Every structure is written in C-alpha cells, then in structure tokens.
Amino acid sequence: MTDTPPTEQLIPALAESRAARRRFLIGASRTGLALGTVALLDACGGSNNGTATPTPTDTTTATPSPTATSVIIDQNALNFLINIEYLTAQFYAAATATPLAASLLTGTGTQGAVTGGRAVTFTDPLVAQYARELAADDLAHVGFLRSMLGAQVVAQPAINIDGGASGAFTTAMLGAGVIGSGTFDPYASDENFLLAAYFLSDVAVTAYKGAGLLFTNTLLLAAVAGIMGTEAYHAGLLRTTLYAKGATNATLRTNAGLISNYRDSLDGTTDLDQGITGTATASNIAPADANGFAFTRTAGQALNIFYLNHAAVVGGGFFPNGMNGVTITSAAS
Amino acid sequence: MTDDLQPIDSPTAEPIVINPAERASERRQFFRTALGAAAVTVAGATALTLGPRAFADTTSDVDNLNFALQLGYLEAQFYNIAAFGGTGLPAGQLTAGSAATGTNVAGQATGARQVTFTDPLVAQYAAEIAQDKAAHVAWLRTELNTVASAQPTIDLGTTATGAFSTAMRAAGVISGASATFDPYASDENFLLAAFLFADVGVSVLRGAIALITDAGHREIVEGAMITDAHHAAIIRTTLYVKGATNASLLTNAGKISDLRDALDGTGDDDQGISPTTGTNPVANVIPTYADGTIYARDGQHALNIAYLNSAQVTKGGFFPNGVNGTVVTSAAN
Numbered sequence: 001m002t003d004t005p006p007t008e009q010l011i012p013a014l015a016e017s018r019a020a021r022r023r024f025l026i027g028a029s030r031t032g033l034a035l036g037t038v039a040l041l042d043a044c045g046g047s048n049n050g051t052a053t054p055t056p057t058d059t060t061t062a063t064p065s066p067t068a069t070s071v072i073i074d075q076n077a078l079n080f081l082i083n084i085e086y087l088t089a090q091f092y093a094a095a096t097a098t099p100l101a102a103s104l105l106t107g108t109g110t111q112g113a114v115t116g117g118r119a120v121t122f123t124d125p126l127v128a129q130y131a132r133e134l135a136a137d138d139l140a141h142v143g144f145l146r147s148m149l150g151a152q153v154v155a156q157p158a159i160n161i162d163g164g165a166s167g168a169f170t171t172a173m174l175g176a177g178v179i180g181s182g183t184f185d186p187y188a189s190d191e192n193f194l195l196a197a198y199f200l201s202d203v204a205v206t207a208y209k210g211a212g213l214l215f216t217n218t219l220l221l222a223a224v225a226g227i228m229g230t231e232a233y234h235a236g237l238l239r240t241t242l243y244a245k246g247a248t249n250a251t252l253r254t255n256a257g258l259i260s261n262y263r264d265s266l267d268g269t270t271d272l273d274q275g276i277t278g279t280a281t282a283s284n285i286a287p288a289d290a291n292g293f294a295f296t297r298t299a300g301q302a303l304n305i306f307y308l309n310h311a312a313v314v315g316g317g318f319f320p321n322g323m324n325g326v327t328i329t330s331a332a333s
Numbered sequence: 334m335t336d337d338l339q340p341i342d343s344p345t346a347e348p349i350v351i352n353p354a355e356r357a358s359e360r361r362q363f364f365r366t367a368l369g370a371a372a373v374t375v376a377g378a379t380a381l382t383l384g385p386r387a388f389a390d391t392t393s394d395v396d397n398l399n400f401a402l403q404l405g406y407l408e409a410q411f412y413n414i415a416a417f418g419g420t421g422l423p424a425g426q427l428t429a430g431s432a433a434t435g436t437n438v439a440g441q442a443t444g445a446r447q448v449t450f451t452d453p454l455v456a457q458y459a460a461e462i463a464q465d466k467a468a469h470v471a472w473l474r475t476e477l478n479t480v481a482s483a484q485p486t487i488d489l490g491t492t493a494t495g496a497f498s499t500a501m502r503a504a505g506v507i508s509g510a511s512a513t514f515d516p517y518a519s520d521e522n523f524l525l526a527a528f529l530f531a532d533v534g535v536s537v538l539r540g541a542i543a544l545i546t547d548a549g550h551r552e553i554v555e556g557a558m559i560t561d562a563h564h565a566a567i568i569r570t571t572l573y574v575k576g577a578t579n580a581s582l583l584t585n586a587g588k589i590s591d592l593r594d595a596l597d598g599t600g601d602d603d604q605g606i607s608p609t610t611g612t613n614p615v616a617n618v619i620p621t622y623a624d625g626t627i628y629a630r631d632g633q634h635a636l637n638i639a640y641l642n643s644a645q646v647t648k649g650g651f652f653p654n655g656v657n658g659t660v661v662t663s664a665a666n
Binding site for chain 1: 453454456457458460461462464465466467468469471472535539540542543544548551552553555556557558559560562563564565566567569570571573574577608613614615616617618619620621622623624625626627629
C-alpha cells in the first residue's frame with residue numbers, strides 16, 4: 001500500500017512499478033536470465049493485478065540458460081511459493097470481502113476451488129485496516145509471482161479455508177488444543193481472525209526463507225527477497241497485535257503458544273517455531289534462534305503444516321488435493 | 334558503486350518514466366537546504382524513477398557483512414542503552430577483529446540513556462529488540478573474525494546540534510535552531526527515533542540478499558532481514574495503534590519517512606504509516622512497492638540517511654567520523 005491519498009496513489013505506484021520492471025529487464029540483459037526471454041517479457045509486461053498477458057513475440061531469441069537444471073529449480077521454487085500466496089491471498093480476500101479475479105487463478109495443473117471463507121465483521125477498526133493491507137499485499141504477490149513465472153505458472157489448487165466443523169482451521173486448532181471440541185471459525189471475531197492469520201503467516205515466512213536458498217538466478221532472488229521481507233512485516237504485524245491484545249486477554253498469548261507448539265510438532269524434531277510470550281520483561285515478537293536470526297523451513301516441512309500432517313503425504317489440510325507443481329510432498333517428519 | 338543510474342541512456346532503455354510525485358518535490362529540496370547539504374542537481378527532464386536498489390556486485394561478502402555490522406552497532410547501542418541503561422555493548426564487542434589500523438579503531442557511542450517507559454509493552458518490545466540487535470553484532474563479529482570492523486564513533490545524543498535533533502528538525506518534527514529532540518524522554522519519542530532507523534536496516538538487508546555469494550551467508554542475511562522486519566513491524570504497528578488516538582504520531586512518522594526519502598535520492602522508496610482515507614481505510618504498516626515487495630536500498634543510500642546528507646560524503650549525522658569498512662561513502666543524490 002502507498003501512503004498517498006487513494007485518488008493519487010495509483011499513478012505514482014504504477015510508475016514505480018514500471019520502473020522496477022524496467023530495471024528488472026535492464027539487469028537481466030546484462031547478466032542473462034535463467035528463466036529465459038518469455039518469462040522476462042512477462043515480468044516486464046505484467047501488471048500488479050495480474051491481468052496483463054504475456055507478449056509472445058520474442059520466442060525466437062530466447063536467452064540461453066546457464067543450465068536447464070537451474071531454470072527448473074527456480075521455476076519450481078516460484079511455483080511452490082505461489083501456492084502459498086494463493087492460500088493466504090484467498091483467506092484475506094474472503095475476510096475482507098475483496099475476491100480475487102478469476103484471471104489470477106489459471107495455470108498449469110488442475111485448477112481448484114476455494115472452500116469456505118466469509119467476511120469478518122471486525123470490531124476493532126485497526127484490525128480491519130490491517131486485514132485490508134494484508135489482502136492487498138498478498139494479492140500483489142500473486143500478481144508479481146505470476147508475472148515472473150509467465151506461462152510456467154501453476155493454477156490455484158483446491159483450497160480449504162472453511163470456518164466450519166470440517167474446515168482446515170478447525171482441524172488445525174483442534175490439533176493445537178486452541179479448541180477442545182467443536183469448531184474454530186476464523187471469521188467470527190477479530191481474535192479468531194488474528195490467530196488464524198498468525199497460523200499461516202509464520203509458516204509462509206519460514207517457507208520463503210527456505211525457498212530463498214534455492215534460487216540460482218539472482219534477479220529472481222532479489223524479487224523474492226522483497227516478497228519475503230513483506231511477509232516478515234506481515235508476521236510482525238500479526239504477532240505484535242496478538243501480543244498487545246494479549247496484555248488484557250491472556251488467552252491470545254496462550255493460544256499463540258499452543259499454535260506454535262503444534263506447528264513444531266508437525267514439522268519434525270528441530271525447534272523451528274516460537275510463540276509470542278517472552279520473559280517477564282521482554283516480548284517475543286520476532287521468532288529467532290540464539291543468534292537473533294529467523295528460522296528456516298524446507299518446502300517439505302512447510303507442507304507438513306499446510307497439510308496438517310507430519311508424514312510424507314501429497315495433500316490435506318488447507319490444500320485438500322495438494323499443491324500444484326512438483327514440490328508437493330511433505331517431509332517424513 | 335555505479336548504482337542504477339547509467340542504463341537509462343542506453344539504446345535499449347524504455348522511455349523515461351517520471352514519477353509524478355517526484356515532480357513537485359519542494360519538500361525534498363527544502364530538506365536538502367535545511368540540512369546544509371551540498372548543491373544537488375535536480376535532474377528535471379532527465380529525472381529517473383528508481384526501482385529497487387541492491388548492493389553493487391563489486392562488493393564482497395566481507396564488505397557487505399561488515400557494512401551490516403556498522404549499522405548493527407548503531408542500532409544495538411541505541412536499543413540496549415534505551416532499554417537497559419548503562420553503556421551499551423560490552424567493550425569486547427567494539428574492537429576491530431585484528432590489530433587496528435588507520436581509522437578502524439573502536440569509537441564510542443555517546444549521548445544515550447535509559448528510557449523510563451510508561452507503557453510496559455513498549456518496554457518489553459525495546460528489551461526484545463535490544464537483545465536481538467546485540468546478538469546480530471555478536472554473530473557478525475564472530476563470523477568476520479579477524480576482519481571484523483570496529484565500532485565507529487556514534488552520536489546518540491540529545492543536544493540541539495546532535496544527530497537526532499538535526500534529523501527531527503529537518504523532518505519538521507521539531508522546529509527552531511535551538512529545539513531538541515530527546516528519544517529517551519518518552520515512549521513516543523523513543524518509538525519515533527526507532528522508526529527513523531528501523532526500515533533502513535531492513536531495506537539494506539533486502540538489497541544484500543541477492544549479492545551475497547556464500548550459501549551460508551545468504552541464509553544468515555535472510556534471517557537477519559526477517560528478524561529486522563519483525564522489529565520494524567513492531568515499531569510501525571505500535572506507532573499506528575497509538576496514532577489512532579494521538580494523530581501527531583502518524584504525522585511525524587510521515588515526516589520522518591519524507592526526510593529519509595529526501596536524503597536518499599529522487600526515487601520514492603519510503604513510506605510512513607498513515608492509512609488511506611475513505612470508507613474502508615487501509616493501514617500502511619508495511620512499506621512496499623506496488624508489486625508488494627519491500628523497499629531496497631544499497632549501502633551508499635543507507636549512508637545518506639545515517640549521515641543525514643543527500644550528497645556524497647564520508648561522515649556526519651549519527652556517524653560523526655564516518656563508518657569503518659569499505660562501504661563508507663554516501664551516494665551523490
């Protein structure tokens with residue numbers, strides 16, 4: 001989001017964006033791009049709402065790739081990340097009643113539908129304002145990743161963000177012990193929305209960090225690093241808000257800890273997760289190791305949590321039929 | 334570093350895009366005058382809209398990690414003294430990694446003191462951030478070992494001619510040549526002073542990720558960026574919440590953002606936190622381009638902010654004698 005008035009924000013924002021893409025192209029022409037010319041043109045011509053189409057006029061002069069393997073690694077990593085963005089963008093879009101355009105959901109693989117989701121009637125206007133910011137950012141991420149991937153982009157898989165008894169959030173919160181029985185509806189209150197967003201957000205950050213280690217193309221890495229940074233701000237926003245509200249509603253801090261422990265139980269024996277309660281005199285907004293650095297999850301470990309399954313499986317939880325692409329199997333954790 | 338200015342005249346460049354917001358930049362010129370910076374050429378018709386910046390690839394991992402260490406000293410000292418009092422980092426954390434040569438001799442961080450926090454949450458945030466920043470300094474020093482750069486002289490004081498007062502006067506947060514800004518006088522002042530630095534560190538680390546060559550270092554820089562983004566989110570979220578009932582905090586955060594933007598060149602790569610207006614306002618906790626990625630800065634442009642000077646200089650502001658290492662000169666904006 002920009003800090004200029006709504007009527008003026010679009011033009012400078014688009015100018016920035018165009019300039020960013022122009023630089024992307026200039027940089028690419030200097031160094032050669034692993035994804036090749038077609039994807040590059042997509043990156044230059046794509047827009048932030050993802051509605052622009054690729055310009056297929058330059059396929060005869062495709063840029064030579066360093067190695068086919070490195071191209072595929074980068075594509076797979078980007079496609080893994082866009083599956084996560086489909087999930088979080090749809091969740092925030094539902095909560096804020098700002099649905100994603102159908103043109104943003106197409107691609108290779110089997111396109112799936114979204115199950116569940118409804119607008120939250122927010123009590124705290126600040127939480128509503130946060131939700132709309134999160135929705136806008138993740139919508140932009142879907143568009144930007146699609147522009148990077150071009151024709152290689154995977155379609156949105158089937159997604160479950162249902163707030164009912166059979167929904168993924170209920171399964172997750174039962175597993176965490178946030179509820180002992182019954183249903184967990186993320187759309188029923190500010191607090192439930194924040195806990196549900198927190199459940200997904202921290203996983204996204206660690207997954208981006210892990211994926212960032214895979215990239216061979218530094219231009220793509222630079223772009224992904226920018227999304228990674230935004231995801232970290234999102235997590236910081238959510239964790240700070242839960243912590244602050246937790247000062248007078250201790251259940252929120254307790255539940256954040258339960259969710260953290262549950263995520264940790266799904267992704268293996270290594271401690272890769274922390275709640276928000278620190279010491280008597282210090283908060284724990286930033287989940288970090290002894291050196292102050294954020295945690296890394298492999299794709300397989302992140303999938304354990306999205307699938308709500310510690311075993312090696314290819315679907316479940318928030319992705320009933322699994323992610324689309326080739327990075328689809330959770331780790332045997 | 335040649336940065337990203339030169340390709341615009343190349344035959345392959347697209348038509349120049351001028352960000353309309355940059356055309357009426359009286360505020361920015363005012364800031365430059367106010368800061369006494371050297372004459373700055375406003376490029377007029379050839380003005381550029383800068384996209385994301387990154388470190389020039391002529392820098393090595395050692396250069397980049399040492400630059401992160403220099404910024405780390407500044408932030409670690411500010412937070413540690415504000416949160417815990419005393420003199421900040423232990424003496425053993427300030428020296429050069431091997432026998433000091435030239436200017437690479439440990440300087441002092443002067444002028445800071447413990448804040449008597451009113452809001453216990455702010456005190457808990459300060460303590461958490463202080464510990465993380467100190468951990469980052471310690472890790473970087475260990476990793477750099479014999480080539481670790483010494484702490485430079487750091488001005489954290491509150492006099493009218495000190496760095497904080499100079500910055501806040503230039504931003505318009507305070508007015509009058511004898512006016513002072515004391516970051517340690519209140520929760521609000523502490524948060525605004527922290528805001529001045531927070532996004533800068535994140536944007537530098539974002540820029541560095543794609544240029545770090547060692548895989549282990551890449552993971553560390555990603556982890557540091559994510560942690561620092563959480564810290565920045567704490568500061569921005571807390572200002573946003575308090576700004577709901579104390580609008581001057583939103584206004585002043587915007588002024589500080591404008592100052593940073595004025596110092597680091599013609600591209601708009603900074604944002605305050607004020608929400609959009611209208612029926613469904615949107616928060617602006619996360620400073621992003623239109624594509625949903627956070628801003629990036631290279632070391633030179635970060636130094637424009639730390640030195641409080643839009644010109645090409647080697648010292649000033651928070652670093653009265655400059656920084657140590659190889660990235661020591663701010664950009665000519």
